[in-house]
Structures are given as structure tokens and as C-alpha cells.
Amino acid sequence: MKVNSKYFEKIRIRPEKKAEANASAPRCQWDGCDAPGTHRAPVGREREGEYFRFCFDHVREYNKGYNYFSGLRDTDIQRFQKEALTGHRPTWKVGLTGPGGSKPSGDFAPFRSGRAGYYKRIGDPFNLFGEAAAEARAATPAKRVRPLEAKALETLGLGAEATGEDIKARYKTLVKRHHPDANGGDRGSEARLRDVLQAYRLLKQAGFC
Structure with a gap:
């Protein structure tokens, strides 16, 4: 071109x-x-x-010279930073149903699927969950505990003879005790909470609970 x-x-x-x-x-x-x-x-x-x-x-x-918190007191700034961790959504302690701390009016545990009380609602005409089942479980030899599983039980403060219900109850107690929402935001026991979660997960995968 x-x-x-x-x-x-x-x-x-x-x-x-x-x-x-x-x-x-x-x-x-x-x-x-x-x-x-x-x-x-x-x-x-x-x-x-x-x-x-x-x-x-x-x-x-x-x-x-820009300062988003200009004019606020130090306490207000700290509260804003704390609430930012949860996206400024309302929170309350573990085990409570609302910010006022009210407890549930009734115990609905027997009506939850997967709970021991569930069979009471539907009946047990063949005694699958009654005395015969208890005797069968008693006759079943105890499950062999491996080193990792024994360590997990020790983390929860339980022995090899602990049942699935014992493990679940102990797990719930420890989570409520060491969770930051249950101890006023204290993060000093986060490592302990992490160990409890890992121990319970291992035992659940192994079929203990």
C-alpha cells in the first residue's frame, strides 16, 4: 500500500x-x-x-487523612471490630435459643429421628429396641480399641468402655465449655476445642458413636 x-x-x-x-x-x-x-x-x-x-x-x-472511625470512642471502635467478625449479625451463647437467653418451652428430644426416644413414638411391637436388643448388645464382644481411638477417648476424658451415648454427651459438654461463644470470647481454649472436634470426628468415623 x-x-x-x-x-x-x-x-x-x-x-x-x-x-x-x-x-x-x-x-x-x-x-x-x-x-x-x-x-x-x-x-x-x-x-x-x-x-x-x-x-x-x-x-x-x-x-x-481519612479515618472511618473519626469521632468514635475507643469502646465503640472495639465493639465495631468485634461485631465485624460475625458480619454484624446478632449472636448468643451456645445452648440458648435467642439473644434474651430464653430456654425452649418443652423437651422435644423424644420426637427427633435418630434419638433413643424415637421408637417410643412409633411403637416397638417386635421389641427390637427393648430388653432383647439390650441383651444382644451386652452379648456382643467389646470393640477393639486402636491406639488412635484410645488417644481420642483420652482427649475426651473417657475410657475404652465408654458407649456411644457417653461419647456424644461428653463431646457436647466440652464444646459448650471451650467454644468462644460460651466463654465470653476467650480464645485461650481454641486449641483444646480443636482437639475435641478432631477426637470426636475420629471416633464417629470409627463407628463408636
Whole structure:
């Protein structure tokens, strides 16, 4: 193609994107500045979603002195940071049904599937869960405990003769005792809670509970 071709006359050079952005941007809101406001800066607390428009130099200057917690007391800042851990949603201690600490009005455990009391609701005409079942379980030889399983039982404070119900009851007690929500946010027993969870998971996979 020749340099002086007629096709070159029809070619239009696209302006740079930066130049386009500057042309469409509003004027910088910094006092005395007429540059394009191409950068957003948050207005502040309780006005989330609102922004100032500054040029590059003034948005840097604004960000140096920006403080979201300006005007708040230290106690309010600490409470905000604590509530941020749960997404500012209401929480309450383990075992309580609501923030007021109210207990359930009735015990519905017998009506939950998988619980020992479930068969009472549907009946047991063939005595599958009664005395015959208890005798059969008593006649069954004790399950051999492996070293890892023995270590898990020791972590829960139980011996090799512990039943599945004993393991579940002990697990619930330890979780309530060491969970951060149950001890006022104290994280000192997180390692202990982690060991309890791992021990219970191992015993459950091994068929102990």
C-alpha cells in the first residue's frame, strides 16, 4: 500500500482511554482545583455508598487523612471490630435459643429421628429396641480399641468402655465449655476445642458413636 493512498485519509485514530475518561469525568471537588475528578473517595461513616470525586493528586491527599472511625470512642471502635467478625449479625451463647437467653418451652428430644426416644413414638411391637436388643448388645464382644481411638477417648476424658451415648454427651459438654461463644470470647481454649472436634470426628468415623 502506498503512503499517499486514499485509504489513509479515512483512518481515524482512536483517542487514548485516559483522555476519554478525563473528558467525561466531573470536575475535581477539591477547593480551587479544576482538574478532572477521575478518582472516587468515600465520604465517610454513616454515608456508605457515597463518594467524592478528586483528581489523582488530591485523592492521595484525602486518603492520607481519612479515618472511618473519626469521632468514635475507643469502646465503640472495639465493639465495631468485634461485631465485624460475625458480619454484624446478632449472636448468643451456645445452648440458648435467642439473644434474651430464653430456654425452649418443652423437651422435644423424644420426637427427633435418630434419638433413643424415637421408637417410643412409633411403637416397638417386635421389641427390637427393648430388653432383647439390650441383651444382644451386652452379648456382643467389646470393640477393639486402636491406639488412635484410645488417644481420642483420652482427649475426651473417657475410657475404652465408654458407649456411644457417653461419647456424644461428653463431646457436647466440652464444646459448650471451650467454644468462644460460651466463654465470653476467650480464645485461650481454641486449641483444646480443636482437639475435641478432631477426637470426636475420629471416633464417629470409627463407628463408636
